[in-house]
Amino acid sequence: MIASASLTTLLFLLLSQHASGAPTASTTVVGLSMPIRRLNRSQNLTLVAQQAKDQRDMLAVKYGGQSLQQRGTGYNLYVKSFVPQVYYGTIAIGTPPMSYDVILDTGSSDLWLTSSTCGTGCGTSPTYDPAKSSTFHNLSTPFEIQYGSGAVAGYIAEETVQMAGFSVAKQGFGVVNALSSAFNTNPVSGIMGLAWSPLSSTQQTPFWQTLASGGSWDSALFGIQLTRYGNVSGAAQNEPGGVIDMGYTNSSLYTGSIEYHSLIGTPQYWEINMNTLTVQGKSINIAGASTAIIDTGTTNIAGPASAVANIYAQIPGSQAGTGQLEGYYTYPCSTTVNVQFNFGGNTWSMSPADFTHSQVSTTECLGAFFASSIGQGGPSWIIGDAFLKNVYSVFKYSPPSVGFAALSETAIAQNGVKAAVPSPTIGAVTAATNTGAASRAAVGAVSSGPLGILFCFWLASTSITFLLW
Structure with a gap:
């Protein structure tokens, strides 16, 4: 009787609010998931050496030339790519x-995709x-981005872009019609x-920053x-x-608290x-003010030549690489190497x-550690995957900071699991944002009107999570 009366009262209040034209309750469903994949790494020495050189050259260009609330949550599963050894995920773009x-x-700020006019140079992606x-809206502005041994070029446009249940209208991005072979890796079609x-080389606000600054996230x-x-x-x-x-x-993926570290200077x-x-x-010895960029787009860890040499000096039998492997070191596989980092709080192994x-x-x-000369004014270290x-x-918009937390047993159990990987899909949008103002989008047909509000209340009370596969 009490439960029935409470439900009747709740429904009356919801109906009254809707009839009065007052703002409706949040339409967002918490816990959206979008799957992704990874590609395996070749053990061919020639290919490994070429990839090592590409990574070293790319960082030199990537960092050497630079000076230095509406409810909403979602997540996007990743795939590990070993060629060219990066993690990638799925976005959706356009209408339909x-x-x-x-x-x-996390080491760059441009979104770009290869265009249908790119030709054979763009491979089979x-x-x-x-x-x-x-x-689609063509801004008719040319752009070019240099990535060390590779480069992309094209023009800037605006489109509707979706990722992990979020949508941004008029998202600026690069449409690439010229691409070097360094990025010719199926199935990757671009960079987020x-x-x-x-x-941003395209001078567009990144997708994540539009959502974070517009109040689309919890x-x-x-x-x-x-x-x-x-x-x-x-x-x-x-x-x-x-x-x-x-x-x-x-x-579910970490234990304890998240240790945050403020970004240095104006966020870039x-x-x-x-x-x-x-x-x-x-x-x-990392004498002086050592800074580190946290970069998911870099496979390994780059540092000053003297410090990297000191690292391998602690490993008997290690040798400096030559040729394409210049800046890298080999060491006996039988040696167990233990490394610990400290960024001003806990020590992370x-x-x-x-x-x-x-x-x-x-x-x-x-x-994994290699020497990279990334130019005056650049950071001391690039900390990759x-x-x-x-x-x-954790990458926090305000205050601008990076956080670390210990992995949970649930997260650790995912290492090396040979699991089936779903094909990329397009999930329902739960929060839509224009580049200038935040707005909400419906989840199917349940997010408009009082019945949708009541349904969202029921979801919250039962802690149901939607998985979009």
Whole structure:
């Protein structure tokens, strides 16, 4: 009787609010999921050496030339790509929406996709066709981005872009009609930059920043968990690679509290101070004000040549690489290497499995740390996936900061799991944002009117999570 009366009262209040024209309750359903994939890494020494050189050259260009609330949550599952060794996820773009796989890169700020006019140079990856979308708008502004050994060029346009249950109308992005072979890797069709707008070569506000600044998220941040396969034999070409949580932190993936570190200066990169680095129990000299950029688009870890040499000096039998492997080091695979980072709080350990980038012979392995001269004014260190696979990372809009938390048993159990990987799909949009103002979009047909409000109340009371596969 009491429960019935309470429900009747609730329904009356909801109906009254709707009839009066007052704002309706939130239409967002918490816990949206969109799956992604990873590609396996070749152990061919020639290819490994070429990829190592590409990574070193790319960082030199990427960093050497730079000076230095509405309810909504969602997450997007990742795929680990070992060629060219990056994590990528699925977005949808256009009207009607079409899905594309893009590199998820916290070290850059541009969104771009290969165009249907790109020709044979763009390989066999799916391409974006502006003629098939009613929301395409050509800004007729040319752009070019240099990525070390590779480059992309095209023009800037606006489109409706979706990711992890969120939609941004009139999102500026690059339509690429010229592409170097360095990015010719199926199925990736482009890059989703997750750094800050001052870095954008297209001078467009990044997708994530529009959502965070427009109040579309419960919390103005996104979290990332990456899985490990480097020490797994027989991994399939495609495997689950982790998750990106948008608008909230996923408490099932970490334990304890999140340790936040403020960004350095005006937000551009996700750049923080690095206090200490320990290898095999010995402190590495990182004298001076060492800074570190947290970069999901970099596979390994780059640092000053003197510090990197000191790291390998702690590993008997290590040798400096030559030729394409210049700046890298090999070491005996039989050696277990223990590394610990400190950014001004807790000490974070890196798994010995992640110190091994690849095995280059029956006895020798290539280390994950390499020397990179990224130019005056650049950061001291680029911290890539080799470290990030060991923590739950959080990228916060306000105050601008990066956070780390210890992985939960649930997250750790996902490492090396040979699971089925779903094909990319387009999920229902739960929050839509214009580039100038925030707005909400319906979830199917349940988010408009009093019945939709009551349904959302029931969802909240029963803690149901939707999974979009």
